[in-house]
């Protein structure tokens with residue numbers, strides 16, 4: 294178990310699954326790098342489970358192909374695929390004890406001596422003392438680890454996890470996130486982890502694919518996606534964003550200028566994904582700084598700025614969260630680190646909100 | 659702990675417990691009464707009858723006695739019927755299981771929105787009288803009927819006919835008790851999480867292996883219930899043998915019936931009944947013990 298396996302990339306090409314008129318998965322093109330911890334992130338009903346089931350061979354695609362390296366596995370029956378699944382509901386065999394559950398895959402492939410590998414696997418998920426218990430005698434977190442062990446022991450090319458932590462309470466979920474990450478690093482198998490929890494996806498995965506209505510909206514390192522969302526959906530689904538509708542008016546050096554509600558915002562050329570001139574200027578709430586209006590002279594000349602009135606202040610300890618109503622009536626959110634004491638704005642204050650243009654991003658409207 | 663509590667609490671608690679247990683007995687009473695009147699009393703009467711001896715010179719009249727000899731006598735006279743009942747009921751049960759399992763599996767996993775309707779169809783035949791349905795089989799299996807003609811054309815029937823043979827009796831038993839096999843099987847299969855079947859396939863099990871290792875063991879409670887619900891009534895049945903079989907195909911139910919109604923040999927009939935009950939009890943006991951301890955993995 295300790296030696297690293299040479300696994301190959303998983304490719305999904307033009308993968309589509311239709312249920313009647315509805316395309317649950319719509320022309321999906323995706324390469325999942327070998328050995329990576331890959332998160333498929335999306336709201337409920339966007340087609341994550343359907344995608345996993347097609348990879349596992351539990352659902353036939355309407356069109357498209359699935360391959361591991363050069364090997365096309367699209368038509369392969371589930372029991373012949375080098376892929377294992379950790380089911381959302383765990384699906385542990387209730388009539389077998391933990392040992393037999395974990396040994397199941399090995400026995401089916403005719404492995405004679407299962408004792409060693411199973412015990413090693415139970416050691417890895419820290420369940421060795423539970424070997425002779427039945428699944429119903431375990432807690433949710435323990436069952437979850439059995440489900441992982443039962444799949445992992447087969448050393449699949451790809452391990453599919455369908456919201457594996459969804460049934461656990463918050464504390465246990467955080468614990469299991471770390472645990473799963475540790476196991477993945479230890480075994481080096483490709484993990485495809487499906488979740489609707491953006492924080493979970495960001496903390497665990499090397500690569501996150503944000504999925505919406507059967508399509509991949511954006512794919513990349515969690516920090517890269519967060520810092521530079523490419524679509525409105527991603528900007529709002531992964532963290533929070535303030536988006537200002539505007540029209541591109543020109544270019545000055547590395548920046549493009551955008552007219553929005555009578556303001557002019559600068560957006561780095563490289564951070565604009567809008568093709569046309571109708572676009573949104575986006576900025577993350579924590580990138581913004583809030584100042585009382587009389588302090589306007591403190592704003593650097595190069596910064597984007599807008600004015601408005603504070604409508605809500607919530608103090609959360611680490612930071613303060615402001616709701617500001619801009620002069621044109623849009624509500625925006627601003628997070629301010631509580632670095633200074635006693636330097637807060639109050640509800641009703643007229644304020645200037647500003648940010649460095651480098652933090653802006655442009656989105657198609 | 660008790661010392662810390664106010665004294666009143668410790669004196670109040672026991673009556674509450676007592677009242678609750680009394681309520682339980684109260685609720686059990688009607689069931690117990692029903693059992694006493696409709697099971698215990700007839701059983702004792704039957705047992706007493708089985709020990710009676712004939713009143714000399716008066717045929718059909720018996721007087722109380724303690725004649726245990728009725729038992730060996732009945733057994734030696736009707737051992738053939740006992741064995742035949744066991745064989746016929748056993749074959750019918752196995753056939754019913756083979757027919758019912760795929761049907762129940764289909765309804766449970768593929769039935770979808772039609773599940774309810776399909777289940778109604780399964781029990782629909784029982785809306786007609788048992789006797790009537792068995793009579794209908796006389797027509798279905800008649801010597802000139804299509805089934806018999808077809809099988810005769812293939813020359814596969816040992817006696818060139820079905821009606822009035824053991825085959826007809828077994829067919830009748832299988833048919834009549836089929837719903838009692840299907841329903842518990844369906845209940846067990848419907849309860850099963852289809853994800854378990856997928857998980858098994860995901861873990862490299864061929865569909866046949868998945869059936870052997872996952873579906874079958876998890877459906878065992880349904881199999882046990884279904885086979886018992888089929889075997890027990892089939893074992894004691896006499897209508898199928900009477901309507902569909904020849905005199906050479908009589909079962910133990912027929913022997914009891916004939917002794918009660920025709921020969922009016924009540925002690926022998928009662929002894930047969932008691933032995934039938936005892937035999938079923940032993941069979942069920944052994945069966946459940948075996949099914950319960952069977953290695954399920």
Ligand SMILES: Nc1ncnc2c1ncn2[C@@H]1O[C@H](COP(=O)(O)OP(=O)(O)O)[C@@H](O)[C@H]1O
Nearest residue numbers: 312316317335336337338339340341342343344
């Ligand atoms: N067997 C099915 N029949 C019809 N529609 C389905 C079926 N499975 C999923 N869907 C639909 O496909 C869409 C995607 O479902 P799913 O992949 O389960 O989403 P997710 O896992 O992201 O929540 C949903 O709109 C769902 O209703």
Ligand SMILES: [Mg+2]
Nearest residue numbers: 338341342456
């Ligand atoms: Mg899902």
